Amino acid sequence: MCVRTHVNHSTRRRASTVMSSKVVLITGTSSGIGLATAVAAARAGFRTVATVRAPERADALRKAAAEAGVELDIRRLDVTEPDSVTACVDGVVADHGRLDAVVNNAGAGHVGTIENESVEDVRRVMEVNFFGVVQVTKAAMPHLRASGGRLVTVSSVGGVVGQPFNEAYCAAKFAVEGFMESLAPVAAAVGVRVSVVEPGAVTSEFVSNLGVDPQQVVESAGPYASAVRAYITRTLEQFSGDDAQTSAQAAQPVLSALTDPEPAFRIQTSQWAREFSSTKLSDLDGSAVQALTGPWVV
Structure with a gap:
């Protein structure tokens, strides 16, 4: 299914000829970073295929495209199917003639601990956060190899x-990063650049990605109620605090990964995210991470 928003304003006309010939497919664009990235990519001149799991939920995406004066090719794509x-990938190549970049953005938040949930929950x-990325990557790689393209994943x-x-x-996101x-080096050998983008807190996304009432999480936590209450309180404060980014701000490093001549493999979206990640990346024995996150649940 494809629904196109035809809005040809000056922003679109000013896009470079080189960039306007490039086609990018972005997953998970109904809201948040995915929506902001789709609009930013179109404004930068990409022919942008913005995919959503449920096309009837694309109204916010269409509205954002119209307000920005850009054209999006909106298609259905469920990364778990x-x-x-x-x-979707075959249709994009058939209709546009090429595929130059993919942004794996689709995913879903989840809060819980293993004693209180099933292995099926995990x-x-x-399935959504890791194997969905694998499915899209596998389908796209032959086309990205043909175009010497970019593969960007929002981790x-x-x-x-x-x-x-x-x-x-985190297990799913660790798997994505690994x-x-x-x-990355295998793809580079055939001309495809691979990057992962690591956002920190993004305003308003914690509760919406959680998909449940935080109070319900506390009430169903049993012996973990006190710890999960502390975690949720701390996290809600973080996602509404000064360190949180807007979706548009977090989308800019994603766009940079698509356009920079020499993009880094690992890209954090803010100074806070860089400092937070550096704790682990220089933590050879694991003690620094434990000291960092332990107080979150006390």
Whole structure:
């Protein structure tokens, strides 16, 4: 399914000829960083394919595109459905003639601890946040190899630092980082640049990505109620504090990964995210991370 928003304003006309010939596919664009990235990429001159799991939920995306004066090609793509992934990628190449870049952004937050949830709960988190990335990457790689393109994946600081009550989510993001870090030199050998982008807190996204009432999480936590209450209180404060970014701010490093001549492999979206991630990246014995996150649940 494809729904196109045709708005041809001066912003679109000013885009460079080189960039306007490039096609980028972005997953998970109904809100947040994905929506902001789709609009930013279109403003930068990319022919932007913005995908959503449920097209009926694309009103905010269409509105943002109209307000920015850009054109988006909006298509359905569910990263957990292999046939949907294949059909979308093949359709983009058939309609546009090429695929120059992919942004793996689709994902879902999850809060919980293993004693209180099933292994199936964990599998579902991995399916969306890890295997969805794998599915899209596999479908896109032949086309990116043909175009000498870019593969950009929105990870998280939770892909570097394990965090309380984020066991399944951080496991999925760790897996994404390991997958992409291993793929990067292989992809580079055939002309494809790979980057992961690590946002920290993004305003308003914690509760919406959680998908449940935080109070319900506390009430169902049993012996972990006190710890999860402390975690949620601290995290809500962080996501509304000065260190939190807007989706538009977090999208800019994603756009840079698409456009910079020599993009880094690992890109944090803010100074806070850089400092937070550096705790782990220089923490050879793991003690610094434990000292950092332990107080979150006390």
